[in-house]
Amino acid sequence: MLTHAHCTSCQQPLKDVVLEGHYGQSVSADVCGNCHLVWFDAFESVRLSGLGWVGLLREMMATPRASQNVPPAMQCVRCHGSLKAVRNLTRFGRTAALECPRGHGHFQGFALLLAERGLVRTLNSRDLAALKKENTPPSCLNCGAQVESVPTELSGQTPTCAYCETPLMMFDLPRLTQALLVRHGEALAVNEPRRQLAIACRGCGQPLDATQDTRCEVCDHVVAIPSLERIKPLLAQIEPILRETRPRQARPWGDKLQRMRGDASSTQLHRWMGHARDIFSSNTSHYGDTHKVVNAIGVALLMLLLYWLFG
Ligand SMILES: [Zn+2]
Ligand SMILES: [Zn+2]
Ligand SMILES: [Zn+2]
Ligand SMILES: [Zn+2]
Incomplete structure (x- = not known):
């Protein structure tokens, strides 16, 4: 990882964040809080563990609002060559990134990075209704701007953010939780999710199981999470669970074998x-x-x- 890499959009220094990857390896991400952009060297983002994602999401929360829109012409932070806009088809749909044609890595906006991992989905009518009931205007997961003219109905096309033109998205709670519950290359099972990973229903306060529930069984309110801020309590609950997890190389049995030998x-x-x-x-x-x-x-x-x- 280069030191003193600069964002080629706003020219501010990028923050080099070291995150946990699978199998105890570390992954570097360069974050520009100013533009809400993340630079990953080639293929680095796929190596993030659940704990790595918790760290990255916290980093993304640090600056709630992007201070400028990203101009389309940007350069590679390594070779300063121009970047190429690429659209990748992932299992969660199309995502876009600005990629260095010489393979140095890519820039992604916050929302697209989340979409590529399948942590978010586009806004739907049920979300709109739920946010209206909560009296929360939807906000853009990419730049953090609040959406001023809230559509009352969705007709076909997903509405986009007026500032950064990113489609409006919501966190997909069960998917987010499942994606984060991974450490040492293994998905973790939580015994009592309703107690250990509870998120309060915004309609009635009932604790909902963050690994499963998309609507409250008591009041029928839909879980709609339109901002990074709102996943803070979930991250606080999930982090200790991840930290407690040890790699599965069965230490006790290993010790026993050693003693027998x-x-x-x-x-x-x-x-x-x-x-x-x-x-x-x-x-x-x-x-x-x-x-x-x-x-x-x-x-x-x-x-x-x-x-x-x-x-
Ligand atoms: Zn920047
Ligand atoms: Zn390059
Ligand atoms: Zn936006
Ligand atoms: Zn409820």
């Missing part, structure tokens, strides 16, 4: 087995092949005798 090495049988292994694997015998064969027959006979005595 230690015991066995002191026994007569183990020493004899060691001797037998040496004979079978010896390739540099001074006595030639005949000696090896005779030795092997001797060992085989001894094993038969042992089997007959104790088997």
Whole structure:
């Protein structure tokens, strides 16, 4: 990772954020809070663990509102060549990024980065109704601007943000939670999600299961999360769960095996087995092949005798 990389849109220094990747590796992201852009070197974003995402989301929350719109012509932070707008088809739909054609990496706006990972979805009529009931105007997940002219009905096309022209999106709560519950390359199961990962219903206060619920079973209110700010309580609950998770290389069983091996090495049988292994694997015998064969027959006979005595 380069030090002192600058955002090629606003010329401010990018913040180099080191995040946790899978299997204890680290992943670097360069964040511009000014423009709500993240630079990732090639393929780095796919290596983020759940804890890495928690860190990145917190970083994205640090500046709620982008101070400028992103001009379309931007440069690579490494080679300063011009970036190419690419549209990638992911399993969650199309996302766009500004990519260096020489493979150095790509810039993505906050919303597109979230969309690529499937953490958000486009605004629908149910969200609109829910936000209206809560008296919360929808806001743009990309630049943080509040949407002033709220549509009353959605007719076909998703409305876009007047400032950055990004389609209006909502966090997809169950998907977000599932995506974050990954550490050491494994999805984590939470025993009591309604207690451990509860998010309060905005209609009646009932705790909802963040891994499942998209609407409240008590008051029928729909879960609509239009800002990074609103996922703060979820991140606070999820982080300790992730930190407690250890890699699955079964430490206790490993220790037990080590102890068993230690015991066995002191026994007569183990020493004899060691001797037998040496004979079978010896390739540099001074006595030639005949000696090896005779030795092997001797060992085989001894094993038969042992089997007959104790088997
Ligand atoms: Zn910038
Ligand atoms: Zn480049
Ligand atoms: Zn916007
Ligand atoms: Zn409710």
